[in-house]
Amino acid sequence: MRLRFAPSPTGQLHVGNARTALFNWLLARGQGGTFIVRIEDTDVERSTRESELAMLDDLRWMGLDWTEGVDVGGEHGPYRQSERLHIYRAHAIELMSKGHAYYCFCSAQQLEADRQAALGAGRPPQYVGRCRNIPRDESRRRVEAGEPAAIRFRVPDRQGREVVFHDLVRGEVRFAAEVIGDPLIVRSGGVPAYNFAVVVDDALMEITHVVRGEDHISNTPRQLLLYEAFGWQPPAFAHVSLVLGPDHAPLSKRHGATSVKEFRDRGFLPEALTNYLALIGWSPGEGQELVPLEELARRFRLEDVGHSAGVFDVEKLAWVNRHYLKASPPQRLVELAIPYLQRAGWVSNTSPDVVEFLTHVVPAAAMSVDRVEQVPARLSFVFDYAAARALDDNAIRVEAKGSRTVIDALAEELRTAPPLVDRETFRAAASRVKDRTGQKGKALFHPIRLALTGAAEGLELDIAVPAIERGALLRSTGITRIISARERAAAFAEGVAALEP
């Protein structure tokens, strides 16, 4: 079993295409087949090497791998269409000589006019066949005289003929040959057109299963006819439904993130994205949804893929992501969070003591966010505390009954207490504040939270306060100076005292 993913390097890898790639990979992986990556860069204007590299990078990030393809080579190479031009040329000549193809001299303007006329008359806008019956020697003469010419495939037996194929996900699909206009196979510049290049490549690369988006379903009969003209055995086809946005329109920029890169940058985990993508149009069965990649591969079957388009649901992706975040070891979470903390300006190097410190705080924050990108916001209380701002933001809350006494007692207590570097020390200090003030529960902890973290909400104080204290003790210069609990309490109490009673 040989499968391929063949993107056009004209931008970022779209999640819809990523899902197609994933399905191909899952099938190859699960069935012991070969997964091949080919680059379809015959659109010279839009294709870039940068995009190609980015797509390959995204595929690898997702955890997909291939042993044959554009950057790893293989015996069916080259795997970049722009490097296979001689192959297409030879095959175009073969079709011409067999009478399956002909030169077309129609100009772009002429074709456009034909199209408009057909549409206006309520006819399908297919090629009218103007050059179909130009005698061979005449067209040769015109080509030799330098007239620009494209090459078209001559659709055989157009009247009454049906092209039928068995789609592995949809079942039998049939098209009347007469709805197929003679497709262009080589452009006037000598560059092959999509429908031609894929057929030549899939055949020569011995692809056995073509799994691609539903948007290609109506290309299939044209391609089948091409296989027939060459005398080649066609591969099996499977057309998977498309991924839509919430409004049922194809997922696009206006819906938000659409590329793998964007989800990656926002702090989604690769295993979460692949797991979620596999859930659109398919189910691992037994009511299970959180299934890792290798297990997905074991269970994946084309016959089980749904027929209807699926709406991309970022909320559900986030839920899957939370699951994998919770399953990630602390060290990985730290590694993932560092770039975001650096961007926030709080971490400038990753010396061992910085990493050690982060290992104590990042995982706790990561347990209650959707994405790694949100970790810094969840940790801002550590790095970005200012008593004045804390007061401004919470002036009303400070006025709750008993708050001032707690805040004063806290400042007083911390003046002499040792740094609250662990949960027990913090609890002991809180307990003494409780004794001093007689406040307990919410009335006790809420003011403490305000004074020490500057916010009314956040991580458990048991974790937050030791994080602050450990950070304050840190001598490393790789991290923003962290203000100690003692300093916070003192400054906050001072600020409160200055308020009108």
Next chain:
RNA sequence: GUCCCCAUCGUCCAGAGGCCUAGGACGCGGCCCUUUCAAGGCUGAAACCCGGGUUCGAAUCCCGGUGGGGACGCCA
């Protein structure tokens, strides 16, 4: 316009003629847990597009309609 594909809760999926008073998940509401937010646990509301057949019996099969999507390119 023509052709093709599709149609179960808001969304994703289960359901392959009786097991369906239609099941699970996300999201949403409520409750619980709790020193806060989140997380977590429990719980509730929420769907077989419409109309004809076939059948003792249809979410499941057939036909039509409607709706959505795709294609008809010297884009892929």
